[in-house]
Amino acid sequence: MNRKPIVVIAVTVVLILVAVAAVRSFFWKPSDRSEVRAVPEGEYDPAVWGRRYPLEYGSFQKNLEMTASPTDFGGSVKFQHSLRQPENLTNFKGMAFGKDYTEDRGHTYALTDLKESKRITLQSPGACMTCKSAHIIDIYKSQGEAYAKKPLGELFVKMKHSITCANCHDPATMSLRVSNPAFIEAMRKKGIDVAKAPREEMRSYVCGQCHAEYYFEPETTRVVLPWDKGLHPEQVYAFYSGKPGGFEGDWVHPDSQTAMLKAQHPDFEIFSAGAHARAGISCADCHMPYMREQGRKYSSHWVTSPMKHIDASCRRCHPEEAKWLLGRVKTTQKSVWELQHTAGITVSKAHEAVARAAALAETNKGELDKAREYLRKAQWYWDFVAAENSMGFHNPALCLNILGQSIDLAHKAREAAGKASGTTP
Ligand code: HEC
Ligand code: HEC
Ligand code: HEC
Ligand code: HEC
Numbered sequence: 001m002n003r004k005p006i007v008v009i010a011v012t013v014v015l016i017l018v019a020v021a022a023v024r025s026f027f028w029k030p031s032d033r034s035e036v037r038a039v040p041e042g043e044y045d046p047a048v049w050g051r052r053y054p055l056e057y058g059s060f061q062k063n064l065e066m067t068a069s070p071t072d073f074g075g076s077v078k079f080q081h082s083l084r085q086p087e088n089l090t091n092f093k094g095m096a097f098g099k100d101y102t103e104d105r106g107h108t109y110a111l112t113d114l115k116e117s118k119r120i121t122l123q124s125p126g127a128c129m130t131c132k133s134a135h136i137i138d139i140y141k142s143q144g145e146a147y148a149k150k151p152l153g154e155l156f157v158k159m160k161h162s163i164t165c166a167n168c169h170d171p172a173t174m175s176l177r178v179s180n181p182a183f184i185e186a187m188r189k190k191g192i193d194v195a196k197a198p199r200e201e202m203r204s205y206v207c208g209q210c211h212a213e214y215y216f217e218p219e220t221t222r223v224v225l226p227w228d229k230g231l232h233p234e235q236v237y238a239f240y241s242g243k244p245g246g247f248e249g250d251w252v253h254p255d256s257q258t259a260m261l262k263a264q265h266p267d268f269e270i271f272s273a274g275a276h277a278r279a280g281i282s283c284a285d286c287h288m289p290y291m292r293e294q295g296r297k298y299s300s301h302w303v304t305s306p307m308k309h310i311d312a313s314c315r316r317c318h319p320e321e322a323k324w325l326l327g328r329v330k331t332t333q334k335s336v337w338e339l340q341h342t343a344g345i346t347v348s349k350a351h352e353a354v355a356r357a358a359a360l361a362e363t364n365k366g367e368l369d370k371a372r373e374y375l376r377k378a379q380w381y382w383d384f385v386a387a388e389n390s391m392g393f394h395n396p397a398l399c400l401n402i403l404g405q406s407i408d409l410a411h412k413a414r415e416a417a418g419k420a421s422g423t424t425p
Helices: 004-026 046-052 054-064 087-091 107-116 136-149 152-156 181-189 199-208 233-241 267-272 283-287 322-359 365-386 396-421
Strands: 290-293 296-299
Touching: 046 054, 054 107, 054 290, 054 296, 087 322, 087 365, 181 199, 199 267, 199 283, 233 365, 322 365, 322 396, 365 396
Parallel strands: none
Antiparallel strands: 290 296
């Protein structure tokens, strides 16, 4: 008897079943498997959420680990950036980042690190806590924008927990939500209603609400995201040049007497124009990859360098070996770091040149202001990359381009200072 057709049919059926399972697993959404176990609104203790969602909580607790990254950049070890980059001390002279500028670590430390930072005092504006704790939700509800002007010390009394589940999840439905009002407002101005955003977008918006550039509006000191003209550093610079709400800069550099801008972790801005974002990939795809434990698939809540778990974070899409992928990342970061460092040093020399020119009586003040304008922009471009957290990986082309412009502008600042004072730069 010929059994061949039966074998062929059986094998085909098995193959179809395997293929269906694979496709389902790839497109799996959390809501398919885990039913919602609501948490009371106003509950900010992650351990309480963790009793309902033990796998997510277990991975969340790994944010407490303080390990280096295999790239030698990033990582969760707190160190002063000025040790690697002494030019920071010149470029941030006269402002808080000149005193204390440490590498970031896990979300569980945000509140502790804010309290320990030498950049703040108990009298600093309450706005500083906006991205450091889930308690912002209650504080905003009861005080609105007024919290931004309250002394930080007064708000600390109300804050027990760092960044926790409620920053990103609605406790009743577990769906993703944005808790920072400044992000919602900035997106609304761009015509985007965050409350109606599709899930794929939310997987980046929950991160973008904190990992973005901002400024404190004079008078109110509330947090505002400067995106009215766009997210590109040149557009953000143009927006600041219009002195929004009377905002002229973050501080005046004591040597060069230049009104400076401080860039703050523009991860969302730089990432948004990169290859991955254009391919529809979100922050969570790399930083919160799917894991499997106890027969269940879940999103890792250990939000750290993806290079600590390349198999989960990159190889879902890239078939190449982990070692090769790490090599790609390191090559990109090395070339960005080299230009970033050169730009930082060139900018610091421009501060010195402008300061020297300013000290001479014969210097043409009008000409010197031109040098200051070049300098302000040069530092902004340098800092936009230096303050971003991936050492260029999120968007190598954009980072290298603005670093090149930064170096050029810093040289122009030195030339203009020389011309203003009649000396050679
Ligand atoms: C395609 C993968 C990918 C996506 C998507 C992605 N990142 Fe990253 N991210 C990386 C890599 C790679 C690094 C470098 C890590 C290192 O050097 O160890 C990094 C670094 C970081 C760091 C610093 C990590 C550290 O160890 O200090 C932060 C913060 C960060 N990304 C935030 C974001 C945010 C916010 C988004 C979305 C707007 C995003 N990332 C999207 C791959 C990604
Ligand atoms: C920084 C933002 C953020 C924080 C903080 C956070 N989550 Fe999530 N969570 C996400 C994202 C992004 C997803 C993926 C959602 C999606 O794709 O629909 C997710 C998914 C989930 C899911 C759905 C199942 C899964 O694993 O994908 C559960 C349950 C969950 N989180 C629980 C928690 C708990 C419990 C905490 C606190 C211990 C927490 N989350 C903290 C961003 C966050
Ligand atoms: C409520 C504000 C907030 C939200 C929401 C948020 N972050 Fe963060 N993130 C921070 C702060 C603040 C730090 C630095 C904490 C520290 O150093 O104490 C940080 C640190 C990090 C780090 C460095 C961790 C390490 O091990 O060095 C990564 C990576 C990161 N965030 C990525 C993300 C991604 C991806 C999302 C979205 C899923 C996200 N963050 C959502 C505020 C936030
Ligand atoms: C969800 C799928 C997905 C994940 C996860 C992902 N990538 Fe990609 N990656 C892509 C796609 C799609 C492209 C192609 C984009 C294009 O060509 O426009 C790409 C492009 C790249 C490129 C070339 C473009 C560039 O920016 O240099 C590199 C390098 C890369 N990925 C590395 C990584 C690494 C490292 C990780 C993990 C940290 C990662 N990717 C995670 C889908 C992914």
